[in-house]
Amino acid sequence: MVFEQIELVEVGPRDGLQNEPDIIATDTKLALIGRMIDYGARRLEVASFVHPQRVPQMADAEAVIAGLPDRTDCTYIGLVLNKRGVLRALATREGGARGIDQVGCVVVASDTFGQKNQGQTIEQGIAETRAMLRFAREEGMRAQVTISAAFGCPFEGEVKHDTVLAIAEDLAAEAPEEIALADTIGVGTPWEAGELFGKLGALLGGKIPMRAHFHNTRGTGIANAWEAYKAGVRVFDASLGGLGGCPFAPRATGNIATEDLVYMMERSGVATGIDLEAAIAANKWFAGQLGRELPSAVARAA
Template identity: 40%
Template sequence: MTDLPMTVRADGLPERVTIYEVGPRDGLQNEQAVVPVEVKAEFVRRLLAAGLPVVEATSFVHPRWVPQLADAAELMAALGEEGRRLPVLVPNERGLDRALELGLQHVAIFGSATETFATKNLNRTFDEQFAMFEPTVDRARAAGMDVRAYLSMCFGDPWEGAVPLEQVVTAGTRLLDLGASRLSLGDTIGVATAGHVKALVAAFADAGVGADRLAMHFHDTYGQALANTYAALEAGITTFDASAGGLGGCPYAKSATGNLATEDLVWMLDGLGIDHGVDLAAVVATSAWMARELGRPSPSAVVRALASAG
């Protein structure tokens, strides 16, 4: 068995992509057990050492919402100077205050493309969420921070069903207009298919938002994450969120299973000859280690294949 796929370039695809690692935040927030802070810090360090250019470390949310990330400040302190350049999720101004106190440089906000999920996740209506985010983004930018925007339920909502393309574009452009540098489009419950992905990217292009301002955040609930990634590559997307070992989901959407696994993404990119700068063996080893810490096998097909081969 080989440890690397054969490389065959495909026409019309980007030469390089950025993998935005969300395992320590989006991955661990959905775990039943609370992972010790020293294990989280080691997880982040190992991912950085594997060459991942961006590792989202944690979220400054109220512990009542996501108790698994209640140690956010302690984790960032443990990461020291290295942690200052890592992005964190901030739900509101209180979360931003904590990020500012620690001298962090990158934050992310998390909006919804649907009314129901905004109400359940943010305790705001669809329109009210933007008013909530505005002072957070303004203050972050005034402090010299970069702000990323996540948009959830872009391809389907468990309460509302299919989400119209124009509704997603409206929500996304409003977040960008607030001052976000990039918009990550989330397939929160994993229902997207390849044609849907291309149609949404095209709808944003029609609204004046190019692929260079978009990222994709796929879940593999129905086994479509890699197919959707390939469609997004064909549409010109060059930033992809992924989670080491396929960890994660969404604590507020029960049908949201694991994220696109970083290793599965890297394997496909390697086969396509697309540069990404990540050491596959190092990420696999990290995910196998974390799986042992969590006491269960990794959801990633590539981790299972390579770890067993090793």
């Protein structure tokens, strides 16, 4: 047995819900976040500061954040795509409010995907994100960054490792709290996860922690997480039940499920801090709210 520990970032409230077609009430989102904290999540991506017309499900970001439990042992993350998003994140703290603890920035590792998703080439994405990271630091806001489509692009197909590593090197110059690689469309394999995180770890030299964000769209998410773990990753995104579909594969599953990651890790001797039974109970409750079963294999087998 190995005896290590990972940190799980519960991304259900943001990445998990953003593609849900029906708007979920703010109170339901807060109840969901409360259950996540109850099952042991201590770092949660709670909302994104994007234009409500682009992602209607996130239109109540400020209301969700205003209702978060005022806990000192939790880190609340808000996703930001531009400086305006950082300003909104900062505004959640005004008047002494609890607000957001950390912003998450994103650089897309594909010119075509980046232009469609955020109106930016890779180069523009790096420049804007470096400016955001600097601005956040000046304003006293913690910031991390994710390189998305790092394992493949829905438009361009293959994404070269050198492209991903060059982005990471540029971003590392701003000393973000963490650099994540995201398999946004779920095409990665464990072979590639081991390779790419191995190279990233060598590049970062232990100075900046790595984080992994996998989707289970093609059934490889848990395998990728294990290989990333073996390559030195100790922070993993996951969502309750595997919430979070892929807009490019509407019938496919989404993020790796919190329950599945926890089962695999804990049974391998790796502590996660998550109470699996409580997570499965939260899954059943939220599945009732949505009126459908969630993809998590562990929850279905329970």
